[in-house]
Amino acid sequence: MVTADTLPQSELHALYRNHHGWLVNLLWRKLGNADNAADLAQDTFARLLVACDASSLREPRAYLTTVASRLTAQYFRRLALERAYLEALALQPEAAAPSPETRALVVEALTAVSTVLEQLPPRVCEAFLLSQLDGLAYKDIAQRLGVTVNVVQKWMSKAFLHCYTAVYG
Known part of the structure; x- marks a missing residue:
């Protein structure tokens, strides 16, 4: 190196x-x-x-x-x-x-969240956003995305682990 x-x-x-x-x-x-x-x-x-x-x-x-x-x-x-x-x-x-300082902090935080989410596979990210932003239950996400609830659970585990690692890892 x-x-x-x-x-x-x-x-x-x-x-x-x-x-x-x-x-x-x-x-x-x-x-x-x-x-x-x-x-x-x-x-x-x-x-x-x-x-x-x-x-x-x-x-x-x-x-x-x-x-x-x-x-x-x-x-x-x-x-x-x-x-x-x-x-x-x-x-x-x-x-x-909000104040200009608060706005700058929010934009910085949104950028960081966006960067972390972009590293997820698209379907995993979509399931994660449907759960966290839209408040959908796993069965509703599964139905909307045409997968099983088990798949949604695995995707959510992957997304949570990825987010945890990005913040604390």
């Missing part, structure tokens, strides 16, 4: 110098915003500093593209969550509106 501690400083500088502009341009085309592109490029190189493996350094642009694409997807997920939350807030009376 190559880390920032074992990778010579000159190689890190060369990687940054040789690929930063290219990466910013790539992200700018995806995002349509130079500031966000620069921020995500910096985040990508920060990830490179924290941990990278030797094979990724053989093809730095492929590695940078992969990391940047993942960060871009997280960015768009966060924007979608934030937009949905703000739309829901707009429907609330002004007196019930």
Whole structure:
């Protein structure tokens, strides 16, 4: 495993110098915003500093593209969550509106929950959301998804274990 501690400083500088502009341009085309592109490029190189493996350094642009694409997807997920939350807030009376700090904390929490749920298989996630958000009983979930109650129980166990591991693991 190559880390920032074992990778010579000159190689890190060369990687940054040789690929930063290219990466910013790539992200700018995806995002349509130079500031966000620069921020995500910096985040990508920060990830490179924290941990990278030797094979990724053989093809730095492929590695940078992969990391940047993942960060871009997280960015768009966060924007979608934030937009949905703000739309829901707009429907609330002004007196019930939370402070900007509370809003930021809620968006951060929603992003974290979304990230954890996206790691579940789609049907498991759907069953979990039907149970936890819609309050459906396992037999109703089984009927809706066309599976047995036993399958729903296994899916729910898997989902709860996954969530527990994400929080405490």
